[in-house]
Amino acid sequence: MIQLKNLERSYKTAAGQTWVLRRVNLNIAEGEFVTVMGPSGAGKSSLLNVLALLDDSWEGEYWFREEAAHQMKRKARSELAKRNIGVVFQSYHLLDDLTVQENIDLPLSYKDIPRHQRQGMVADTLDRFQIVGKKDLFPNQLSGGQQQLVGIARAVIHKPALLLADEPTGNLHSAQAKEIMELFRELNQQGTTIVQVTHSETNAAYGTRTLQLRDGWLVGDTSNPALQPYEAATR
């Protein structure tokens, strides 16, 4: 599904160039549940932002379902992301002035989907996530777990092929976190490819594959024990 070849990301600073991703080569197949782990500043969120096509300032090759995202202009990338990718954030990032129903409808409103069709899709999603009773509430009227549930519902309403989650349970307590991870497992079993960033080993256990990042380098991959550590890669 996804192929990254020599993917690199850096920032210009006063001190020179700061690398956050270095020669990342990665293949992710359809249906995988991938966990990205590593210490703070390893480049986990940066990798996720590149995969989500939210970030444009990277170099290398990014193939998404045979399409060369690295050769696309911004507009085409946005279209690709809109069709195929959903993102779940650590801080939920719901819009405070929209109700649960409206938050879930938001990504659909940016596609050319007729209103009645959207209403049907939102109703199905509310039902699927069992939050019909909360559809007219605002985010500040929900618990953290409920807000994250809404965030996930929003991310999957358009049935994306790829779901990206950046520390999805970072702001939740363990019982809520378990609920969310169970949901991710269920989605993955239904066919959604998931890539999550987490510090939690418990959460990592829900995945089928774990990647390790350190200082921007991909240093470990449970599906590729032969992956050379970064010192070797730089020789």
Place this chain on the structure above:
Amino acid sequence: MSGLLQDVRYTLRQLRKSPGFTAVAVLTLALGIGANTAIFSFVYGALLAHLPYRHPEQLVNVWSSWRGHRNNASVADFLDWRRQSTVFESLTAFQFTHVSLAMNSSPPESALIARSTPGWHQSGEDPLALGREFLPEEGIPGKNYVVIISNNCWRRQIAQANPSTNKDLTVVIVPREHAWVARHLRRTLYLLMGAVGFVLLIACANVANLLLARGTVRRRDVAIRSSLGATRWQLITQFLTESMILAAIGAGLGMALAWSLIKIALALMPLNQLPSEAEVKLQAPVLLFAAGVASLAAILCGIAPALQSARVDLIETLKDGTRSATGIGGRGVRRLLVVGEIALALTLLAAAGLAVHGFWKAENVDLGFRPDHILTFNLQLEQQRKQGRLKTPAQINAFYRLLIEKLESVPGVLGAQVSLTQKGLGAEWRASITIAGRSLSDSGAKGYSNCVPVTPQFFKTFGIGIERGRALTEEDKEGSQLVAVVNQAFVREFLPGLEPLGQRLIIPQPVPKSVRPPVELEIVGVYRDARNDGLDAPQPEIDVPFWQNPWPYPMVAVRTAGDPESMRQSIASTIRSIAPDAPMANIQTVDDAVREFSASERFGAVLFGAFGATGLILAALGIYGVIAFGVAQRTREIGLRVALGAGREQILRLFVREGIVLSVIGLTFGIAGAWTATRLMRGMWYGIASSDPLAFTVVGIVLLASALLGSYIPARRAAKVDPMVALRYE
């Protein structure tokens, strides 16, 4: 469409959540849109609307010229032009005058009529609702006892009093004034249009600043929407929807404001400035203009925040989920807007300063006479003339001697006099004069001068000082030596370097329609110049004894001890005791007449002053907003500075300096605008040249002081920040 509805719903919800912001934004826009609509209603009504004639572009007034000024045409000239001209399709003449309207047993009322030659109504191709135009033979004296009346006159004055009659009318009114828009008013209206345009720009800059500040706080929302697939155009549309809704609500309120402004402006406007056909109201074209202005305001307010929103840094904004971010680019745009506001405000204030200064000069001009406590009027004596009672000079003199005697016996009356015209009410008669004993080729030997028959009490009544010689006395009467007194302007023009006393003047017609042979008068006195007609410099004037030059329809002036208006009834009953069929007309105090001198200046001062003050307040609020928002955004930095040793004064200086710098930059740019505005207003205000250093200095100081205040208030708040609270601030 559903996307637009969604944006509208979302925007309304957001605005309801922020009532303070919404109120400020809406009121600011209402001010700008309302002011523009109000002034445009005048521009449209007076200058742009189609006149109620079929071919208005073919309708002209024809004047004669005297000393470079427009003058009425003589009957002889009119007849010659009509006979000889090949330019005009038709040429008709008209003259407005006051008459008595008497019906059966009702007391006579004064009324304004237009005497016209046959065909006058048809010249505007404005068909009569009923009846016909005058026939050619009805233009001949003796056959001219026919009238055309307006619907208003019929309904209000005739049908009401005499429902079953249409006979025995002595006079009727057709108060149809073909007034033309004064050039001065045209320029004033266009300049006012410019002034309110500036107010609108300042208002839009203020609202744009508010929206930019809100946009900074809403960057997270924008980032989320962008991450969910919103295109740049969809984000821009959302912000423009917000500004459109604010502008629409502002326009609604603005219409109420415009309605009030129109009423106020009409009340302040000098008399007879607008054509009678002008309709100044909120009519369809004006409302369309308002809609256009509201749309423009929406775009001006919303475009900067909309474009800023599309430039949000997605990654940075989403990274830590914080709700606000310090947008350096946004701060730059806000500062630019404030600089623009200051520049515009300075231009507005410069115009206002000139107008106010001109008004002050006009109000304080030395008139040369005392206008207080004088009531003036004339008497409608047509009936008396027809009955043969005021035909001869002796009859006229006897009547007015009796009148003056009776008036001076009324308690509270200090003096009474009659003259062809009164001070402050304009000169009505210019006579051709020649200086006796001088060659006609000498400059100043021949010309025209105002000529006013006055009774001896004239100079005392108006408090006019005599510079040389003497005033007129009761001894200057019929049968005695023919004399005159002249003003200083007359001496300057006709007798420069000569001794005026004893000079002899030859005047063919001292009074209108005089059929006497030319008279030779000796100058016996010179009086100090007094402004007769507005603020213009006094014109040459000759005052001749009324008793030697009687005129049946003079104006009467009565000086009273108390309020002259309160003496009206007692004066009227005194007049009725000697002339029951002679109503008083054109009653006014000289104070009121003189107040009209500065009516244009007053109108300009109030309106330009109001718009200037509005611009000033909005600009000061603009600076306040920028500094206050900066304080809020930099609270953590302030706490850190204080924790590191910064004193209160240093924090104060930090923010006040920013406000002052912005103001000074704005003032610098504004100087060009102020200079342009003053050039455009050159000659508009009395006694004001295009450069008025005093007005500019005052205006600059006022603007700077306002900006200082606008910066000081939030700076004071910054100086009180508790470092411990600030360092925990998020």
